[in-house]
Every structure is written in C-alpha cells, then in structure tokens.
Amino acid sequence: MTPAQNMFTFLSRQAVTAATPMILAGVGELVGELSGVINIGIEGTMLMGCIAAYTVTGVSGHGTVGLLAAMAAGMVMAVIFAAASVWGRADQIVAGTAMDLLGVGLSGMIWMMYQNWRENLGFSTALPRGSGFSAVPIPVLHDIAYLGPVLFDQYALCYVTIGLCVVMWWVLRRTRLGLIIRALGDAPEACHAAGVRVRLGRSLCLLFAGACSGAAGAYLSIMQTHAFASDMTGGEGFVVLALVIFGRWKLPGLIGGCLFFGLINSLQQTLQTARYASQNTALHALTHVPFQFFQMLPYLAAIIALAIMSRKAPGPRYINVPWPEVKT
Amino acid sequence: MIKRFLVNMWNAVTAVALAALVCAVVLALAIGAGALLGYPPIHLADLWLRGAAGSWYALSSSCADACPLLLTGLAAGVAFRAGVLNIGAQGQFLLGALVAVALTTRMMIFHQAELVIPTALIGGAVAGGLWGLIAQYLERYRSVPVVLSTILLNFVALYLAQAALQGPLQAVGTAAAESPEVAGKYWLPLFVPYTDFHIGIILALVLAILLWVLQQYTLFGFEARVVGLNPGTAKAMKMPVTIRQFQIMFISGACAGLGGAIQLLGQVHFMTAHMGNYGYAGIAVALLGRLNPLGIILSALFFGFLDTGAFRVEESSLALPHDMANVIKALVILVMLVLAGLSLRRARRAGRDAAGPSTPPMRESTL
Numbered sequence: 001m002t003p004a005q006n007m008f009t010f011l012s013r014q015a016v017t018a019a020t021p022m023i024l025a026g027v028g029e030l031v032g033e034l035s036g037v038i039n040i041g042i043e044g045t046m047l048m049g050c051i052a053a054y055t056v057t058g059v060s061g062h063g064t065v066g067l068l069a070a071m072a073a074g075m076v077m078a079v080i081f082a083a084a085s086v087w088g089r090a091d092q093i094v095a096g097t098a099m100d101l102l103g104v105g106l107s108g109m110i111w112m113m114y115q116n117w118r119e120n121l122g123f124s125t126a127l128p129r130g131s132g133f134s135a136v137p138i139p140v141l142h143d144i145a146y147l148g149p150v151l152f153d154q155y156a157l158c159y160v161t162i163g164l165c166v167v168m169w170w171v172l173r174r175t176r177l178g179l180i181i182r183a184l185g186d187a188p189e190a191c192h193a194a195g196v197r198v199r200l201g202r203s204l205c206l207l208f209a210g211a212c213s214g215a216a217g218a219y220l221s222i223m224q225t226h227a228f229a230s231d232m233t234g235g236e237g238f239v240v241l242a243l244v245i246f247g248r249w250k251l252p253g254l255i256g257g258c259l260f261f262g263l264i265n266s267l268q269q270t271l272q273t274a275r276y277a278s279q280n281t282a283l284h285a286l287t288h289v290p291f292q293f294f295q296m297l298p299y300l301a302a303i304i305a306l307a308i309m310s311r312k313a314p315g316p317r318y319i320n321v322p323w324p325e326v327k328t
Numbered sequence: 329m330i331k332r333f334l335v336n337m338w339n340a341v342t343a344v345a346l347a348a349l350v351c352a353v354v355l356a357l358a359i360g361a362g363a364l365l366g367y368p369p370i371h372l373a374d375l376w377l378r379g380a381a382g383s384w385y386a387l388s389s390s391c392a393d394a395c396p397l398l399l400t401g402l403a404a405g406v407a408f409r410a411g412v413l414n415i416g417a418q419g420q421f422l423l424g425a426l427v428a429v430a431l432t433t434r435m436m437i438f439h440q441a442e443l444v445i446p447t448a449l450i451g452g453a454v455a456g457g458l459w460g461l462i463a464q465y466l467e468r469y470r471s472v473p474v475v476l477s478t479i480l481l482n483f484v485a486l487y488l489a490q491a492a493l494q495g496p497l498q499a500v501g502t503a504a505a506e507s508p509e510v511a512g513k514y515w516l517p518l519f520v521p522y523t524d525f526h527i528g529i530i531l532a533l534v535l536a537i538l539l540w541v542l543q544q545y546t547l548f549g550f551e552a553r554v555v556g557l558n559p560g561t562a563k564a565m566k567m568p569v570t571i572r573q574f575q576i577m578f579i580s581g582a583c584a585g586l587g588g589a590i591q592l593l594g595q596v597h598f599m600t601a602h603m604g605n606y607g608y609a610g611i612a613v614a615l616l617g618r619l620n621p622l623g624i625i626l627s628a629l630f631f632g633f634l635d636t637g638a639f640r641v642e643e644s645s646l647a648l649p650h651d652m653a654n655v656i657k658a659l660v661i662l663v664m665l666v667l668a669g670l671s672l673r674r675a676r677r678a679g680r681d682a683a684g685p686s687t688p689p690m691r692e693s694t695l
Binding site for chain 1: 365408413415466470472473475476477479480481482483484487488490491494495605608609611612615647649651652653654655657658659661662665666668669670
C-alpha cells in the first residue's frame with residue numbers, strides 16, 4: 001500500500017471510531033424526536049453513562065456489567081426527563097437544559113465521591129487490568145483491503161451499532177412500529193384515535209434513547225479512553241442534536257453526518273501533529289495556526305452544515321408540543 | 329397606572345412565594361439525601377449557611393457570585409420572554425470577559441481608570457451582543473434553530489478564548505492559557521472596603537430594574553412580549569418582528585457579555601477559559617425568577633448563596649462535592665417547569681369550562 005492509501009485508511013478508521021458513539025446516541029435521539037420529544041440533555045445523559053460505566057467497571061471488574069450499568073443510568077435519566085416533559089408538560093428545550101445541568105453536576109459529584117471512597121479503601125481509581133474493552137478484529141473480514149481495518153477492526157460496541165442502524169432503518173421504514181413512532185410526532189391525535197397511548201409511546205421512545213445515550217457514554221469512558229474526566233463528552237451530545245437536524249430526521253443522513261463529523265475530527269487531530277513533520281510547504285504553513293482553531297473546526301463545520309442544509313427541513317410536526325394538546 | 333403596578337407586585341409576590349417553596353423542598357430533599365449518604369444533616373446545613381452568609385465577608389462573596397448569575401439570568405430571561413431561545417450565554421459571557429481583558433491589559437488606548445473601565449465594560453457587552461446576533465442571523469436567514477447555533481457557538485467561543493489566551497493575550501512566563509492580571513487601578517472599585525462588594529453588583533441591580541421597566545412599561549417591552557407569545561399576531565399587528573428579535577438578541581447577549589466583563593474586572597482579575605458555567609446556570613436563574621427581572625434578582629441571590637455555601641462545604645471536613653449545587657439547580661428547574669406546565673393545563677381547563685377570557689398565554693407560563 002502506498003503511504004497515501006495508508007493515511008486514508010487510518011483516517012477512515014479513526015473517523016468510524018469517533019463517529020460510533022455519536023451514531024449510537026443519534027439513533028436514540030432520532031427515535032425520540034420522531035416521536036415528538038426533543039431532548040437537549042443527551043450530553044448530560046452521556047456523561048451519566050460515562051461515570052456509571054467507569055465506576056461500575058472499576059468496582060466489579062467486568063466491562064460488560066459497566067456497559068449495562070451505563071444503559072441503566074441512561075434510562076434513569078430518560079425516566080426523569082419523560083416525567084417532566086411528557087407527563088409534566090414542561091417545555092422540552094428548557095427541561096433538556098436542566099437534564100444537561102443535572103448530568104454534569106451529578107457525574108462530577110459521583111466522580112469526586114468515588115475517588116474519595118476508593119482512596120480511603122486504598123484502591124486505585126484506575127480501571128482494573130483487562131476490565132476495559134479493547135478493539136476486537138473480526139477474524140476473516142478484517143483482512144479485506146481498506147474496508148477490513150476501517151469497519152472490522154473496531155470495538156465490540158461498534159459492531160452492535162452497525163447492527164442497530166440496520167435494524168432501526170428497517171423498523172422505521174418498513175414496520176408498523178416505525179409507523180407508530182413517526183405518527184407519535186406527526187399526528188398524535190391519529191395515534192390516539194387508533195388506540196395508541198401517546199404519552200406511554202413517547203416515554204418508551206425516550207427510554208430507548210436513554211439506553212442508547214448511556215451506552216454511547218460507556219463507549220467513551222471504558223472503550224475509547226479507559227478513563228473518566230468531568231465534562232469528558234466535550235459537547236458531543238450537542239453536536240449529535242445538530243446532526244439529527246442536518247440529516248433531516250432520516251437515519252442515513254444522520255449516519256452520514258456523524259461519519260463526516262468524525263472524519264473532520266480525525267483529520268484535525270492528525271493535522272495537529274502531522275503539520276510539524278510534513279515536508280509539504282502548504283501543510284507546514286499550518287504550524288502557525290493555533291491548535292485551538294483545529295479543535296474548533298468540527299463545531300464550525302456543524303454550524304456551516306446546518307446553515308447550508310437546514311432549509312426546507314420541517315421535521316416532526318409536534319416536536320415540543322405536549323400531549324394532550326390544550327386548545328385556547 | 330397604580331393599579332397595574334399593584335397587580336404586577338402581587339404577581340411578583342406569589343411567584344416569589346412559589347419559587348421559595350420549591351427551593352425549600354428541593355434543599356430539604358438534598359440534605360435528606362446527604363443524610364442517607366452519611367453526611368450529618370445539621371452540621372451540613374450549618375456549614376452551608378455559615379459559608380454563604382456567616383460573616384460579612386461570606387455575605388459579600390455570595391453577592392459577588394450572584395452578580396454574574398444575575399446578568400446571565402437576565403440574558404436568558406429577556407430572550408425567553410420574547411421567544412428567542414438563547415442558550416448561548418456561556419459563549420457570550422466568555423467573549424465579554426475576553427474583550428474586557430484585552431481592553432484592560434493589551435489594547436489600552438487611554439490610561440485613566442475612569443475611561444478604561446467603562447470602555448472595557450461596554451466593549452464586553454457589545455462583544456456578547458454581536459456574538460448573539462450571529463445566531464439570530466442564522467435563524468432568520470438560514471433557518472438554523474437558535475437553540476442549536478447558540479450551543480455550538482458556545483464551543484467556538486470557548487476555543488477562540490483559549491486560542492487568544494495562549495496567543496496574543498497570554499501572560500508572560502507561563503505555558504498555561506491565562507491572561508496577565510489586570511492592573512489594580514482598573515479593578516472595579518469596592519463600595520465596602522476589604523470585602524467582595526464591588527460596584528458591578530450595583531450596576532447589575534440597576535440594569536435589572538431598567539430591564540423590568542422596559543419590559544413592563546414601554547411599547548418596546550410590550551411588542552417584544554407579543555412577538556414571543558405569538559409571532560403571527562405580532563406580524564398581523566404590523567409590529568417589526570424581525571427587528572425586535574434582533575434587538576432582543578443583542579440585549580440578551582450584551583447582558584451576558586457585560587456579566588463576563590464585570591466578573592473579570594470585579595472578581596477574578598485575570599482570565600482563564602474556565603470561568604465557571606455561569607452561562608448555563610443563568611437559564612436556571614431566569615426560570616426560577618419566572619423570567620421577571622425582579623424575580624431574577626432574588627433567584628440569582630439564592631443561587632449565589634447556594635454556590636458559595638457549597639464551596640465552603642467542599643473545603644470543610646465533610647468534603648461534599650460542590651457539584652451538589654448544580655444538581656440542586658437542575659432539580660429546581662425541573663420542578664418549576666412541571667409546576668408551570670401543570671398549572672397552565674389546569675388554568676386552560678378552568679378557562680374552557682367557564683369560558684373565561686383570562687387564560688394565560690402559552691409561552692409565558694411554560695417558560
């Protein structure tokens with residue numbers, strides 16, 4: 001393989017690795033929004049997933065238990081959010097902001113208390129050896145040129161995500177369940193007339209979204225990094241929100257957006273280091289650009305993408321309208 | 329006029345009573361939860377109160393902490409009232425502080441404190457306002473929801489501030505992203521010596537009262553509220569909807585930017601990119617104050633006391649993490665929202681049964 005091909009494979013692999021948690025959280029958020037509930041607080045939910053996965057893995061020594069704990073934590077957050085926004089008729093945008101604040105506060109608090117507790121017991125706060133996940137290459141498939149290392153040399157949760165995407169695409173496009181989910185957000189009164197319980201349905205969609213976001217958090221803390229830091233999601237949850245709109249509430253668009261974002265992210269990380277070693281004058285000239293501008297790039301790209309794409313993308317009609325509607 | 333004033337006051341009093349009740353219940357629950365986790369409740373409450381208001385100095389640092397919260401709370405409150413969902417106070421706050429630090433350390437045109445301080449404060453406010461206008465432009469002409477663009481712009485502002493603090497604004501002799509300390513003569517003067525009572529607090533209070541008057545007693549405030557409640561009606565009444573939205577966004581961003589500038593010149597005196605999450609907390613402050621500038625004064629004070637007390641508790645032997653304060657804030661917002669949502673529904677139902685005209689409009693009560 002030529003160095004250029006090598007570089008391209010490397011970048012694509014990084015892009016998929018970085019995009020996985022966003023796709024995972026994005027699928028959940030998409031289902032939630034299609035059912036008529038926008039959850040701004042997935043950032044907080046992901047953080048709760050991160051801390052739950054990290055602490056439970058640290059105590060139990062099993063990554064799988066940690067992953068399940070993260071999904072449970074995400075679902076608990078979803079229950080709180082559903083109680084406020086679906087059953088309590090709170091404004092979803094502001095309730096979502098509160099969920100974000102709650103996730104940041106609670107995860108930071110649990111992290112400090114966990115550190116104190118482990119240190120008092122004389123344990124390290126690092127994960128026990130071998131309890132975090134590492135990449136699992138799939139035996140035969142990962143030898144395929146280009147596609148192999150990019151798609152089949154990833155963390156286990158990445159394969160699950162690919163499967164989930166296929167299943168959800170089928171569910172949303174081809175099944176009665178998918179129709180109901182979309183109708184919850186587009187025509188809740190029709191659902192009601194057909195005997196579907198609107199608030200229950202929305203709550204279940206939110207529960208699914210919570211589990212997805214929790215798992216995405218676990219991916220960040222016990223797979224990708226094997227560490228926890230407060231605010232470690234770094235705005236990824238917010239970017240997911242933007243990407244759902246960017247994909248015009250369609251699964252393929254969302255996945256494409258996440259991969260594009262992941263690619264820009266891996267490109268900027270690579271550029272940050274590569275520009276110093278490069279012989280190429282144009283690339284070398286980039287050494288004068290402060291590295292923060294590279295970090296800014298994904299967010300700028302998201303804003304620009306939204307500015308270009310979000311015209312004529314109406315989305316579910318009943319987003320942020322509590323059921324049952326009250327007419328004046 | 330007098331009757332309207334009395335009605336306003338009565339509304340304010342009931343709102344305050346409700347908010348106080350919610351806060352008391354949530355605080356009691358928090359202390360109860362602390363007791364379950366093994367933190368002695370009486371000792372905890374005692375430490376918290378002493379840390380927040382136990383001495384003249386503690387009192388002043390609570391008020392100084394409430395000052396940026398008041399300004400970001402006003403930023404959120406003014407915008408939400410007009411239906412502009414500005415969640416970008418965090419970025420606007422940072423940029424305000426950034427411009428203020430630039431104007432007081434590196435880009436000084438004058439050297440008299442009487443000129444430099446106002447320039448820095450106004451510069452910070454204008455920077456915050458312009459940053460907000462970007463989001464409003466994207467909403468109006470590119471249909472990007474303000475909620476999303478302001479959040480994303482927060483991160484752009486954060487990295488912009490870090491780049492500046494590690495570049496042109498970096499202090500000499502450090503590798504960290506921090507600015508040099510602002511010269512003492514440019515600090516906001518204290519009105520009680522040897523405390524944290526700086527004149528920025530008075531400035532913020534005056535601004536809150538001015539905004540209240542603007543909102544309640546002027547044509548501008550009325551139009552802004554109508555635009556928030558129902559843009560269609562506003563348009564039918566030939567109100568300049570777009571212009572009002574841009575103006576409100578500028579005022580909102582300017583409040584947040586001024587908050588950053590005041591926090592910098594009055595309290596911390598040098599800048600890092602981590603100046604606390606006042607921007608996000610401002611949303612909670614605004615909601616607890618029910619979007620009323622006078623209510624926001626009280627809720628900012630409450631949050632200031634909560635934060636300052638929480639830091640003292642963390643420093644004490646109990647070592648309860650100060651993030652507890654954030655959890656309490658989030659719970660307060662959720663409870664307030666649910667109360668507003670449910671009371672709205674009840675009011676609508678009652679209104680429909682009695683066919684009464686006094687059904688509260690949607691936006692105002694939900695937020």
